[in-house]
Amino acid sequence: MPVLELREITKVFPGVIANDRVSLALERGEIVALLGENGAGKSTLMNVAYGLLSDDGGEILVDGKPVRIRSPRDAIALGIGMVHQHFMLVAPLTVTENIILGHEPARLGIIDRPKARARVVEISAQYGLKVDPDAVVGGLSVGMQQRVEILKALYQGARILILDEPTAVLSPQEVRELFGVIRSLVTAGLSVVLITHKLDEVMGAADRVVVMRDGKVVGETTPSQTDQIGLARMMVGRDVVLSVEKGESHAGEPRLTITDLQVPGERGLEALKGVSLTVRSGEIVGIAGVDGNGQTELVEAIVGLRRPSGGSIDLKGRDITHAAPRETIHAGVSHVPEDRHRRGLVLEFDLAENLVLGDHRDAPYASHGITDAQAISETARQRIKDYDVRTPSEHVLAGALSGGNQQKLVLARELGREPGVLIAAQPTRGLDVGAIEFVHRRLLAERDSGTAILLVSMELEEVMTLSDRILVMYGGQVVAEFDSADADEERIGYYMTGGKVAGAAPAGAQPAGTPDSAPPAPPMGGAL
Amino acid sequence: MSEATKSPTVDAWWMRLLTTVGVPLLSVALAMAIGSVIIVFSGHDPIAAFSALLQGAFGGWRQIGETIMRATPLMLTGLAVGFGFRANLFNIGAEGQLILGSLGAAWLGLLLAPLPPILSIPLILIGAALFGAAWAFIPALLKAKVGAHEVITTMMFSWMALYLTSWIVSGPLADKGGIPQTPMLSGAVWLPTFDTIIPGLPPMRAHLGFLLALLVAVGVSLVLRRTTLGYEVRAVGFNPSAAQNGGISIPLTTIYALCISGALAGLAGASEVLGVTHRFFDQVSAGSGFGFTGIAVALLGKKNPVGILFAALLFGALSAGGGTMQLEADVSQKIITIVQGLIIFFVGAETIVTWFIKRRKRLALEREGATNA
Structure with missing residues (x-):
């Protein structure tokens, strides 16, 4: 019997079906990788399971029994823990204080610190998650902070652990250590859902892979039955060149x-x-x-x-x-900024206006302070064609494009000026x-x-x-x-x-x- | 293009039309409805009240003239505040710039009266705009250099304008007779009323300042759409980080935008002085608060020059018709103030709602962007 089963979960956002009757079962002691591109619906699905989002259909079973999960509190009570990509830790507090936050062992309103610390040390030793219980979280490396998050979930009694893109901020060594920790967790009887878009992690760490695309589950396999090329094909829906x-x-x-x-x-x-x-x-x-x-x-x-x-x-x-x-x-000097929404584009400008940002004062786009809409449009159409930006016209707002097309737009502008x-x-x-x-x-x-x-x-x-x-x-x-x-x-x-x-x-x-x-x-x- | 790629932009266009036109209209309708309920509770007939209001605002040439006369300064202050909004600046002190512009117009009017009107009037208008711009320049500089928030500084400058001009018209520029006001301007520098230009119109107070406001609206539109300055103002207003990355100087753009806003407010003052009051007196705008009402007009007009013109006409009509309403339907003119307040409230509520939607979208985008970081 699966410890966690999601049946036909549907989640609709205005204009988008983020999850379209998605089903997923997690067995005890198993690592399931939930693989898919950005916007495939992986995080949405797991946020439903953790009670951060309410579903618009379907049911959730824990240990075979149907449950209602209305908030993370419900999820935690059922033994479901989640570690988000952005850690939710309080930097000036110590490791122990962060771990017990919200579930402080207390007597008469006074926190029993020695007891809390002892419990943290105990869990830490049990799963091989080495961490100094008295260290201040703000001074820890990202890898260590992630451990604190995992310990926090375990402290709250998680048997099912959801990790959302856990390796995004880690160095290769830290990634290896993390997977060591995950291994020891499943050996101890926990179950893990690993949300990822990295093929090598899936091949290396998962027992089973569930692939999502456009809000649907498009396939299920195991690392032994496939390879990275096969996974990429399932994920994208066509053949891709990996390098x-x-x-x-x-x-x-x-x-x-x-x-x-x-x-x-x-x-x-x-x-x-x-x-x-x-x-x-x-x-x-x-x-x-x-x-x-x-x-x-x-x-x-x-x-x-x-x-x-x-x-x-x-x-x-x-x-x-x-x-x-x-x-x-x-x-x-051209610059493709690290954050295209903040630095790269004016999302409320149309594509043509965005494509001349930085050159907007210069010929042929302007002379004597007057802009030349004709010249701007012409260049814009050319750049859009050269860089394969998918859009009905150059007068669409940049904010309406997909992330990939927005980045093409930035490249078109920055490389277009040679x-x-x-x-x-x-x-x-x-x-x-x-x-x-x-x-x-x-x-x-x-x-x-x-x-x-x-x-x-x-x-x-x-x-x-x-x-x-x-x-x-x-x-x-x-x-x-x-x-x-x-x-x-x-x-x-x-x-x-x-x-x-x-x-x-x-x-x-x-x-x-x-x-x-x-x-x-x-x-x-x-x-x- | 397939239907799939085309339809979202069509939807977006409709959505934009709906929010730019629909929401202000809805706000006005809601405000009128609530105003009606209040009139009923005060024991009067709302239908009679509003028909008297309409009669007073549009019942004949004279009434229309009154509406236009009252709308004219609001158009200009609305455009002033709206221009600031485009650069994400809240020029809450348009009032002060208007007062300085009024004083400048009166002073220049006295000085330049001997010149032919074709020369003197444009010079007075330009001078008044410079007075307004100058009054906005110090807050602009403070914002650009040390980040002092313009809401605080322009507001403080409004009070300074009030007391400074109060002193000037009691002392250096005072008229004989002890009333704190400048001498009356010579008729040569007055902006003529429409009945003196177009034969057949009954006497009215609407004057050529209205045409000036229309021209300024067209000018503002052109500056925003067709010039590099307008491009930079909009870029800074939408996304200062990206603008900066694109080589736009945020401090300079801030200074330009706030000074232009101040210049437009100054023009509003000049238009009042040359067209209506024909002199500057202490607290010239205090009763009507053109600068502050301009904020409401800019909000209702959705920062769009054309929208601002219509919003100003609406406020002008409410103000012109209010008197008739009180006289004929026995409903207090204060109802108008309540209706105006409600309009601003509903427009503001919409702004708050869309701000939240945008914020949520932005957060969602950030989350999505970070997923593959």
Whole structure:
């Protein structure tokens, strides 16, 4: 008998059927991967099971008995726990305080701290989830915070654990550790639903795979019966190319030279502590690293959105250290921002207006302060065609496009002005497999035409696929440099976590930076 | 294009039409309905009241003239506040800029009276616009440089305008006789009323300032749609982060937008002085509060120049017809204030609702964007 069974769950949002009679059964001691692209309905389904969303039809059974789950409280009472992608922890509180939050053991209104702490230590030991119960959560690494979330679910008595995209923020080593933890949980009799869109995780960790597409379950299989290509086909509904072919790079003269760049961050801390790098024409330099190690600040400093406090940025002999965005655009720097809704597009503008943003003052789009709607439309139609943006016309609002088409729009604008240097931050974030392939091909084509490209991505695989050279950022510094030929996940991952995870330094990696650069300190002061 | 890709944009177009026209109309209807209930409770006949109101606002040329006269300054202040809204700026102090514009118009009117009207009137209008812009410039600079919120600063500048001009017309520019006002302007710089231009019209108070307001509405429309300045104002208003990334200077755009808004409010003052009062007196706008009503007009007009014109006409009609309503149906003119308040409330409620919808959408998008991070 399944511990959790969802029968014909239907969930309708205005204009969209997010779940169309979806059924899913989870057995005791089993890891089921719920695989699908963005918007396939995976998270919706699990939010229904956890009581965050109410269903519009269907039924939920726990241990064979029909149940009503109206809120997360109901779900927790039934033994269902969920770890969200964005952690819901209180940063200034300790690990123990966070875990017991909402279920504090108390006598006469006073929290029984020793008892709470003992219970946390006990659960932590039981499942091999090592964590310091007295550490302040705000100072923990992302991987550790995730453990706290899992411990919290276990503390609340979860037998069924739902993990929503748990690896999105982790380094390769942390991912491996996480899957070790999940294994030990199912061995102890728990059941796990793993929401993911990453094929290798499914192949490596799941007992069973349920594939969703457009709100429906389109197939069910096991890793032994299929391979990544087969899974991708089920997920997307057609054949896909998983990795694009990359030719030899013909790197030329240095285009972008950054020397000892320092950028202040929030709360008086330095976000960049002296970064130096060079990007030459015709090459892609990839920046690998866990989110929040200075990548955003580096990108914003280059394009002029953030003021450096020291060091210099040089563009083909021209100093652009303190240039404003308008000047960097004119100097030939294009920018694909990491957040296309916030930085990349004006969603209330139509496509044509978006396509000239940054060039809107220049000929032929404007002269003497008067815009030329004709010229703007013409260019827009051409770009929309060149970059295969699917839209009925150039006068549709950008907010009405799908994520993939919006990103194509950003690329069309940024590459359309034929930049000398392209800064691409998280260029495939949130895109489906087909759109990712398109973006990757475009970036490589751009490289081959001589553009110098700086690629920043949290997806290590993406950095490794596209880059000719790979720099690893940690704690606001470049801590290692690799040639793409001799880079492997293991060694990059070692530096991504500050060289603290895998034990001894692996052979062959070259720590970057000046000789006097000491081993970098962890960004938030610390692990355990 | 297949039906599937076409229909959402058609739907979106309908939705936009519905919210830009439907919601304001609905707000007005609801406000009238509630106003009727209040009239019934006060023991009067709402049908008689509203027909008297209509009669007073549109019953003949003279009444229409009165409606237009009262709508004219509201059109200009509505356009002023609406322009600020486009850059996501809330120019709550249009009142102060209007007062300064009025004073500027009166002063220049006294100074330039000897010139031929064809020269003096445009110069006075430009001067008054500059007075309004100047009064908005300091709040704009404070916002651009140190982020001081314009709601606070422009409001404070309104009070300063009130007392500053009160002193000026009691001292340096005072008329003889001890009343705090400037001397009467020479007829040469008055904006003529329509009955003096078009033969056959009965005497009325509507003046050429109305045409000026229409021209300004067209101008604002063109600036927003056809110029790089308008493009940048809209970009900053919709999404400052993306605008900044696109090389647009947010501080500069803020300064431009707030100063233009101030200039339009200044024009409203000039139009009143040259067209109606023919002099500046202490608290010239305090009774009617053109600047503050302009906020309501801008909201009801959905920040759209054409919508603002109609909203101003509605408010003008309510104000013009209110007197007749009180006289003929014995219903207090205060009902009009209540109806105006209700209109603003319902328009505001819609703004709040759509703001929540947008916010939820944005959060959902963020969540979706983060799913594959």
